[in-house]
Amino acid sequence: MKKLLLGTAALAFSAGMALASDVVRMGTEGAYPPYNFINDAGEVDGFEREMGDELCKRAELTCEWVTNDWDSIIPNLVSGNYDTIIAGMSINDEREKVIDFTQDYIPPATSSYVALSEGADLKGIVAAQTSTLQAGYITESGATLLEFSTADEIIAALKSGEADAVFFDTDYLAPIVEESGGELMFVGEQVTLGRGTGMGLRKSDTELKDKFNAAITSMKEDGTLNTMLVKWFGEGTDTY
Structure with a gap:
């Protein structure tokens, strides 16, 4: 969550x-x-x-x-x-x-990375919603954090190429990935926070x-x- x-x-x-x-x-x-x-x-x-x-x-x-x-x-x-x-x-x-x-x-639920390709750089630019533990996790991971005020904006940043990946709640991301027709995919490992x-x-x-x-x-x-x-x-x- x-x-x-x-x-x-x-x-x-x-x-x-x-x-x-x-x-x-x-x-x-x-x-x-x-x-x-x-x-x-x-x-x-x-x-x-x-x-x-x-x-x-x-x-x-x-x-x-x-x-x-x-x-x-x-x-x-x-x-x-x-x-x-x-x-x-x-x-x-x-x-x-x-x-x-x-x-x-x-x-307790998991957070996941989503990207446009399996080879996405998870230490590159990663988008997360501002003021979240996901954002804090990305900062500590060594990646460059790109923050947005809403979850919709982090998905838009990924699709536009502003971010290499997004990191957010798995339950929120799952239907978006499923409905993307293969454009988006889960990459990396899931992380439990909170x-x-x-x-x-x-x-x-x-x-x-x-x-x-x-x-x-x-x-x-x-x-x-x-x-x-x-x-x-x-x-x-x-x-x-």
């Missing part, structure tokens, strides 16, 4: 009081299928929409969905523009300095975290979460 890497120095904590409101605002990106996207009716859709609605039902919460650009999704949670992040966000130590997380609702995908919350919203954790646990125990994972990510996807 998508991995955000964010510095902490410029962020200030707000006093989150999500449960003091009648509505819990579910913040997502809306540009990361099949996790979350905007459908033809202009509404948030995808695995996280279906799962999030079920979590809210089980937690007896009234929820509404809002979208936010990926590169500012944590600052806008902290500043109170919404109450959760449910956007394919992997749990990692750096992020936990700033916000809190529920337990994971998607097991500790699974969880909901992000302000550190002060402990009661809200507990409610969502209980709902996630119940979905794992009765098999509902596994059913949704297979529905959206296909047979063979990692489940609980």
Whole structure:
């Protein structure tokens, strides 16, 4: 799942009081299928929409969905523009300095390289989405990082020849590779980053975290979460 890497120095904590409101605002990106996207009716859709609605039902919460650009999704949670992040966000130590997380609702996933040919230079110019762990990984790999604000742009950079390869979430890349008719292909080895995908919350919203954790646990125990994972990510996807 998508991995955000964010510095902490410029962020200030707000006093989150999500449960003091009648509505819990579910913040997502809306540009990361099949996790979350905007459908033809202009509404948030995808695995996280279906799962999030079920979590809210089980937690007896009234929820509404809002979208936010990926590169500012944590600052806008902290500043109170919404109450959760449910956007394919992997749990990692750096992020936990700033916000809190529920337990994971998607097991740790892999990231992959995609290129136009098997002989692509993975130490050359590699495109990744800005402010992600994939971008950080490429920087440390010795390759030249080419950053873009959206996932669509990294694919466009590869096709235009700006990048030798892209490095991103395998589940996101798989349908793009399949639909490319052989133009795009997986190359190199897969890499596991992060500790699974969880909901992000302000550190002060402990009661809200507990409610969502209980709902996630119940979905794992009765098999509902596994059913949704297979529905959206296909047979063979990692489940609980």
